[in-house]
Amino acid sequence: MKNENVIDPIEKPIIHLEKKPLLIVTVTVLLTFYFDIFVGSIHGVSTPSIIADLGGMQFYALTITTYMLGGSIGRVISGKLGDLYGRKRIYLISLAVFAFGLILTGSAHSISVLIAYKLVLGIAGGFLFATVFAVIADLYVTVTRVKILGYLSAMLGVTYITGPLLGGFIVDTIGWRWLYYFPLPFMLIVFFVVNHYMPTVKRKVKVTIDYAGICLLCTAAIPFLLAFSWGGSKYSWGSSAMIALYLISLVSIILFIQVERRAAEPILPLSLLRNRYFLIPVIGHSLGAVVVITYLTYVPLFGQAVKGMSAVVSGSLITALMAVHIFSTLILSKIIRKTGKYRMVIAVIFLFDAAMMYLVSGFNDNTNIVYIYTIIGLMGVNSGAINVVFVSYLQNHLPHNVVGTATGAEYFFTNLATVVSLSISGLIMNLNWQVGKYLPAELRGALSEAEIGVMSSTQALTNKTAAAEIRNGLSPEMQQTFDSVIVNMKDIMVHIFHTMFLLNVAVLILGAIFLALFMKGKKVHQEGKETQEAVTDAV
Secondary structure (H helix, E strand, C coil): CCECCCCCCCCCCCCCCHHHHHHHHHHHHHHHHHHHHHHHCCCCHHHHHHHHHHHHHHHHHHHHHHHHHHHHEEECCCCCCCCHHEEEEEEEEHHHHHHHHHHHHHHHHCCCEEEEEHHHHHHHHHHHHHHHHHHHHHHHHHHHHHHHHHHHHHHEEEHHHHHHHHHHHHHCCCCCCCHHCHHHHHHHHHHHHHCCCHCCCCCCCCCCHHHHHHHHCCCCCHHHHHHHHEEEECCCCCCCHHHHHHHHHHHHHHHHHHHHCCCCCCCCCHHHHHCCCHHHHHHHHHHHHHHHHHHHHHHHHHHHHHHCCCHHHHHHHHHHHHHHHHHHHHHHHHHHHCCCCCCCHHHHHHHHHHHHHHHHHHCCCCCCCHHHHHHHHCCCHHHHHHHHHHHHHHHCCCCCHHHHHHHHHHHHHHHHHHHHHHHHHHHHHHHHHHHHHHHHHHHCCCCCHHHHHHHHCCCCHCCHHHHHHHHCCHHHHHHHHHHHHHHHHHHHHHHHHHHHHHHHHHHHHHHHHHHHCCCCCCCCCCHHHHHHHHHHHCC
C-alpha cells in the first residue's frame, strides 16, 4: 500500500563524517550500547542485595518489571522524537537523563523510591537503545549498516557474559550502589564525544509533538505489560485487578488509534502498521525473541532443578550460548552483506534453532553434560541473528524520515511479545507444578508449614541445603518417601520443559514458513561501501 510515509529508502548516510570522526563516533555508539545493556543485565546480581539493604521482598519482581516497562515506552517514543528533532539532540538528552537516573537509583534509600527511580532509568535506557540503532541508520550506507548492526548484536552477547560477572564483583567488593555509579564516567565521555563529533542535522519543518498519543500509548502499554507480568502469580487471571488492567489497556488502544489518525506527527504512524517492510520484521523479530527469552529464562532453571547445578554453573550454560551468539552474529552479518538474502538466511536459522529446541526438549537428569552445553550453545545462532537480520531489513527498506520511529516501534512490539510469552510459560509451569501432584499426604503431615513451602516451590530441587535439612528431620521411612518425591518432582520439571520447548519448536517452524513466504525485498546497496568498510574494519 503506497502512502506518503513509506517511500523508497535513502541509500546515502544522512550524517556525513570523515574516516577518523566516523570511527570515533562508532566506538562511542558501541560503548553507549554496552552500558545501556549492562544496566539491564545486572538485575540478577543487584536485586538480592538491594532487597537485603532496603527491604521490601514483596516488591522483588516489581523492581525489575518497572525497568522493563520504562524501557518499552522509551524505545518507541525516542525513535519518533529523533526523527523530528534530529538524532544528536535526542542522543545527548538521553545520555543526560540516563546519567541522572543512574545517580538517583544508586542513591535510593527506600524500595518505593528506588522503583520510581528505576522507571526513570528504564525510560532513559529505552531512549538510548532505540537511538543507538537509529544513529547507525544515519551514519552508514545499507551494506555497511549490516556490519555495524552485527557489532551491536555481538556487543549484546559480550554484555550478557561480562555484565553479571562484573556486576557480581562490584556488589561483593564495594556494594550494589556502585553498580549504578560505575557507568557515570563513561557516560560523561560519551556525552562530550557525541557533542563534539556528531553534526546537528537541522530540520526545515515545524515540529509538532503528539502529546496525546504519547500519553495514550503509555496507558495502553503499561497496564498490558503489568497484566501479563502479574497474571497467574500476583493476581488470578480473572480477578478484578486483572480485568481493570485489561479494560484500561483496551480503551486506551481505541482512543490511541483515533488520536493517531488525526495527529500531525503521530508518535506511531498508522500507515507504518500497514507496511509490509515494517510488519514482517516486527513479526519475525517477535517470534525469534519469544524463543530467545524462553531459553534464557528456563535453561538455567533446568540446570539447577534437574541437573543439580549451582547457580554459578547453571549460568555458564548461558555463557556458552552467548559465546556462540557473538561469533554467529559477526558471521551472519557478513553473509547478509555478501548475498543480501535475508529470507533464506533467517528461514534456515529458524529451522536450525527449531531442531536444537527439539533436542533440548528431550533433556533429562541423565543427559550428558557435554551434550547439553553443545546444544545450548548452538541455540545462540538464533539469538545472534534476530537483531542483525530484522533491524537491518527494516532500516534498509524504509525511508529515513521514519527509520527511528520504526526501529523503536519494532523493539516495543518485540518486548510486548516476550512479556506475553513469559506469561504463557508461567501458565504452563503453574498448571503442572502443583503440590498435590507430587507431595503425598503422609509426607505433608510430617512437614512444618515452612517445609511445605520449600517443597511446593522449586527450592526443594535448587537449594540442596534446604532439601537436606528437611530430609534429615524425617524418619527413615519418610526419608525414602522424600527421595521418591524428589525424583517425581524432577520428572514433572522435565515434562514442563518438554512442553515449553516443543511449543517453541512450533513457533520457529511457523516463523520459518511465514518468512519464507512473505519476506521479500532488495539486496543491500553498495554505494559508499569502500570508505565505510575501512572504518568498520578499524572497529
